[in-house]
Each structure stands twice: as C-alpha cells, then as structure tokens.
Amino acid sequence: MFALVDCNSFYVSCEQAFQPRLAGKPVVVLSNNDGCIVSRSSEAKVIGIRMGMPYFQAKPLLAQHHGQAFSSNYALYGDMSRRVMGHLAEAAPEIEVYSIDEAFLNLTGMQRTESLEAYGRRLRHEVLQYTHIPTCIGIAPTKTLAKLANRVAKRYDACNHVLLLESAEQREWALKQVPVEEVWGIGRRYALKLHEQGITTAASLARVSDAWARKHLGGVVGARIVRELQGQSCLEIIPQDTDGPLARQSVAFTRSFGTPLAAYPPLAGAVAAFTSRAAEKLRRQHSATNMLTVFLGKSRFGPEPPPYTSSVTLNLPVATSDTAELIRYAQTALKKLWRPNSHYQKAGVVFDGLETAGQQQLQLFEDAGQVELRVRLMAELDQLNSRYGAGTIGFAAALAGKEESWAGKKNLRTPAYTTSFEELWRINMDGNSFS
DNA sequence: TCTGGGGTCCTAGGACCC
DNA sequence: TCTGGGGTCCTAGGACCC
Numbered sequence: 001m002f003a004l005v006d007c008n009s010f011y012v013s014c015e016q017a018f019q020p021r022l023a024g025k026p027v028v029v030l031s032n033n034d035g036c037i038v039s040r041s042s043e044a045k046v047i048g049i050r051m052g053m054p055y056f057q058a059k060p061l062l063a064q065h066h067g068q069a070f071s072s073n074y075a076l077y078g079d080m081s082r083r084v085m086g087h088l089a090e091a092a093p094e095i096e097v098y099s100i101d102e103a104f105l106n107l108t109g110m111q112r113t114e115s116l117e118a119y120g121r122r123l124r125h126e127v128l129q130y131t132h133i134p135t136c137i138g139i140a141p142t143k144t145l146a147k148l149a150n151r152v153a154k155r156y157d158a159c160n161h162v163l164l165l166e167s168a169e170q171r172e173w174a175l176k177q178v179p180v181e182e183v184w185g186i187g188r189r190y191a192l193k194l195h196e197q198g199i200t201t202a203a204s205l206a207r208v209s210d211a212w213a214r215k216h217l218g219g220v221v222g223a224r225i226v227r228e229l230q231g232q233s234c235l236e237i238i239p240q241d242t243d244g245p246l247a248r249q250s251v252a253f254t255r256s257f258g259t260p261l262a263a264y265p266p267l268a269g270a271v272a273a274f275t276s277r278a279a280e281k282l283r284r285q286h287s288a289t290n291m292l293t294v295f296l297g298k299s300r301f302g303p304e305p306p307p308y309t310s311s312v313t314l315n316l317p318v319a320t321s322d323t324a325e326l327i328r329y330a331q332t333a334l335k336k337l338w339r340p341n342s343h344y345q346k347a348g349v350v351f352d353g354l355e356t357a358g359q360q361q362l363q364l365f366e367d368a369g370q371v372e373l374r375v376r377l378m379a380e381l382d383q384l385n386s387r388y389g390a391g392t393i394g395f396a397a398a399l400a401g402k403e404e405s406w407a408g409k410k411n412l413r414t415p416a417y418t419t420s421f422e423e424l425w426r427i428n429m430d431g432n433s434f435s
Numbered sequence: 436t437c438t439g440g441g442g443t444c445c446t447a448g449g450a451c452c453c
Numbered sequence: 454t455c456t457g458g459g460g461t462c463c464t465a466g467g468a469c470c471c
Contacts, residue, residue: 031439038439038471054438072439099442099471187469218468219445252441301438313464348440409437 010101011039017132026067144228175203253278254348266401273398288319289351
C-alpha cells in the first residue's frame with residue numbers, strides 16, 4: 001500500500017504558520033516577479049481567485065475581501081518542506097519526496113500495529129503539531145490511486161483529511177467522484193480528447209482498453225495510468241539519498257525581466273548572471289555539463305507573433321562546471337540568438353548531459369594545474385556566497401544592466417524566518433503581540 | 436503599466452552504419 | 454524490369470507534473 005501526503009496550500013500555509021493573524025483570510029502567494037498566483041488559501045479560492053491568475057487581476061478581488069498577497073519566499077518554503085519531509089521519513093519505512101509539498105510513502109507491513117486509517121490520522125496530527133502545516137493523506141494500493149484518494153480527501157469534509165481505499169467498493173466509489181482531468185497524468189490535451197470520447201470520470205477511464213490507452217494517451221504512459229486506476233501497481237517508490245540535494249538530469253535558471261529588453265548589453269548581463277546561478281546549482285549537486293542551451297522569450301501577450309521562444313544549444317568539448325567557461329559559451333550562444341528590434345521578456349540557461357564532476361577527461365594540451373586552480377576558485381566563490389548571501393561575489397559580466405533593466409520585482413516578501421540570522425522571527429517582549 | 440519557474444519521460448524521425 | 458533492411462544513436466518536440 002502507498003500513501004500520498006500532500007500539504008494544503010503549501011506556500012500560503014508556510015506564511016500562516018508564522019503569522020497566525022492570517023488564519024481564515026484570503027491569502028495568496030505570488031510567482032517570481034510578483035507575476036501571478038501560485039498558492040491560495042481556501043478563502044482565496046472561494047472569492048474566485050484562480051490558480052495562475054495574473055496578480056493585477058486578483059488585486060481588486062483581494063482588496064475587496066481584505067485579503068493579502070506575498071511574494072514567494074523559497075528559502076522559507078524549502079526549509080519548512082525539509083521539516084515536514086523529515087518527520088514523514090521517520091514515520092514510514094520508505095519515502096519518495098515527490099515535490100516541495102508532496103511525498104509518497106511505502107506502507108508495506110505497516111498494518112501490523114494499527115489500521116492504515118488510524119496511522120494516516122496520527123501522521124497528519126503529528127505533522128500539524130510539529131510544523132503547523134496542514135496536510136491531506138490518501139492511502140491506496142497504487143500511487144495513482146493514492147493521488148486520487150488524496151484529491152477526494154481534500155474535497156469532502158466527511159473524509160476529515162484522510163481517505164483509505166482498500167476494498168473494490170471503496171475504489172469504485174472514489175473513481176466516480178473524480179473528473180478525468182484530475183487524474184494524475186491526464187493534462188489538458190488528453191482531457192479534451194477523453195471528453196470527446198465521452199470519458200469524463202476516472203471511473204470511465206479505468207474501463208478503457210489497454211490498446212486504446214496506448215494509442216491515444218502517449219503510449220506506455222497512458223497504459224500505465226489505466227492499470228494503476230484498476231488497482232494494478234506499475235509505479236514503485238523512488239527513494240533518494242537524504243543527505244545532499246537530489247541529483248537532477250538537467251539544471252536550469254530562467255527568469256522574466258523587470259522590463260522587456262531589446263539592447264544587447266543588458267541581455268548579455270542577464271544571461272551571464274543566470275549562467276552563474278545555474279552553474280552554482282550544478283556544483284551543488286557535484287555535476288558538470290557537456291550541453292548548454294540559452295533561450296530568449298518574448299511576451300505571449302504582446303503584439304509580436306509566435307514563436308515566443310528561440311534557443312541555441314551548444315555541445316561542449318569537455319564537461320565543465322566552471323562559471324567563467326560557461327559564461328563564455330553562453331555568450332557565444334546568445335550572439336547567435338539575438339536579433340535587433342526584438343523585445344525580449346525572459347531568458348534562460350539550461351544545462352543537460354550532466355556528468356559527475358571530476359570524471360571529465362582533460363582536454364588535449366590543457367594544464368592540469370590550471371584546472372585544479374579553477375576548481376578551487378569556484379569552491380571559494382560558492383562558500384562566500386553561501387555564507388554571506390547569494391550574489392556577494394561574482395563575475396563582472398553578470399552585472400551589466402541589472403538594476404536598471406532585468407532584475408525582477410519581489411516587493412511583498414516576508415522574512416526568511418528560519419534560515420537567515422538577519423531575518424529571524426522577532427518576538428516583541430514589551431507587548432503581547434508578535435512583530 | 437502588470438501574465439512563473441523547474442523539472443521528467445516518451446515518441447517520432449533523421450542520420451548513420453553495416 | 455530491377456533500387457534492402459535493421460539497429461542504434463541523437464534531437465526536437467509534445468505532454469505531463471508541481
């Protein structure tokens with residue numbers, strides 16, 4: 001059996017954990033650049049604020065209902081996530097941290113001491129008590145059904161945040177409650193296709209043939225979804241080592257600009273800065289890259305016609321994680337990409353083809369001592385930035401045009417209460433209130 | 436004025452080789 | 454008249470996730 005533990009309105013719940021006065025109010029958290037809504041309290045959902053809604057549209061609604069918006073504070077959310085996951089890891093034999101606010105648990109053998117339903121309720125209570133983060137928990141024989149049970153638990157008050165699907169009758173009932181577009185793995189395109197076929201609920205999707213699923217829902221992926229809905233487990237828990245960051249197969253840093261950019265110099269500055277940040281991520285997971293992509297994006301809402309993004313990919317002769325070297329390659333890519341009289345709204349740098357650092361072959365004629373020196377320089381740089389804050393030290397190329405043009409907005413951010421000494425939670429000792 | 440960011444996996448089709 | 458076929462590798466693009 002699998003459990004899927006999902007934090008409710010996670011970013012908003014993190015803000016509420018430190019500001020109890022926000023309880024019961026419409027509260028939202030904004031995406032980077034304060035662009036759109038990425039997390040909503042249930043009160044915010046009720047007044048009609050949709051996921052992904054641009055902030056400027058949500059603003060009047062929030063004002064009217066005395067709600068509040070916050071810029072996203074990833075230092076805080078990341079740390080709160082680690083606390084929640086740490087507790088879950090202690091409570092189950094195996095855990096897969098699926099996203100910042102979700103985890104799958106393997107519950108094999110857990111029924112011996114208490115019922116799975118009692119276990120789920122106890123777990124939820126403990127997480128709430130230790131972290132102030134509310135969760136919902138779905139428990140079922142497959143990961144896809146556990147996700148579905150979680151959905152139903154979120155929706156029906158009668159479930160009281162926890163739903164166990166054990167018998168065939170329970171499963172059939174739950175499948176009927178969930179629209180097909182809410183099944184894990186069914187996105188907008190597939191949902192449209194399914195509706196055209198008269199398949200509107202998870203229950204009817206569970207009855208399509210293997211061949212049909214293969215043909216119309218992306219091959220093996222679709223076939224797997226259907227089997228999992230039928231109760232046949234096809235997806236295992238993917239555990240990860242708990243110390244150090246999860247090693248990714250690609251690493252990216254992309255951002256929208258504060259204002260659209262046409263001139264080359266500030267774009268070059270932005271791309272250099274984004275390359276630096278992506279290279280830091282690379283080194284943090286002890287990887288080196290042999291493939292670099294730079295892309296530029298134009299506004300989808302402006303007068304310019306599609307395509308909205310264009311990119312250039314370079315295959316590197318030797319895998320590297322050296323910021324200076326990567327900035328040089330990125331500038332080469334940018335020169336190929338940039339067109340005069342275009343107004344760019346965003347840019348990004350992506351590294352693919354990752355290898356474990358230190359395994360790369362030395363380039364012919366390259367001086368080993370020189371390489372060693374560069375590696376140490378990067379390590380020093382990372383340490384300084386980690387101790388004194390991101391961007392304390394970096395490359396001059398990454399500064400061009402920053403303040404005037406490409407740096408984004410983040411005007412409504414709350415303090416990083418738990419990870420920054422400068423921003424610790426302050427308790428006002430001479431009054432009765434927190435400040 | 437103002438519309439996010441970072442990932443994964445899969446398939447189709449071309450290039451290339453024998 | 455007759456013009457192979459199969460395997461592998463790579464990449465672009467689609468679809469999905471949170």
